Amino acid sequence: MMSLLRHFDRLQAMRDKLETKLDLDDAGFSGMGYRARCDLRERISEISQEISELERARYFQS
Numbered sequence: 001m002m003s004l005l006r007h008f009d010r011l012q013a014m015r016d017k018l019e020t021k022l023d024l025d026d027a028g029f030s031g032m033g034y035r036a037r038c039d040l041r042e043r044i045s046e047i048s049q050e051i052s053e054l055e056r057a058r059y060f061q062s
Helices: 002-026 034-056
Strands: none
Touching (some): 002 034
16 A cells, blocks of 8 residues: 555656646746657656546545
């Protein structure tokens, strides 16, 4: 159970970091190209999906 919680926390932290990177690029602080932005959005989506699956898992039900 604890390793699952650590994995969940790690995924959330990773998603937050990637979203911050995307926000910085939106604000003009990064020179990411179109393809890099698409790849980053795809990775954020994958992580969000995995987080959602974990949230629906029996371990996270109250």
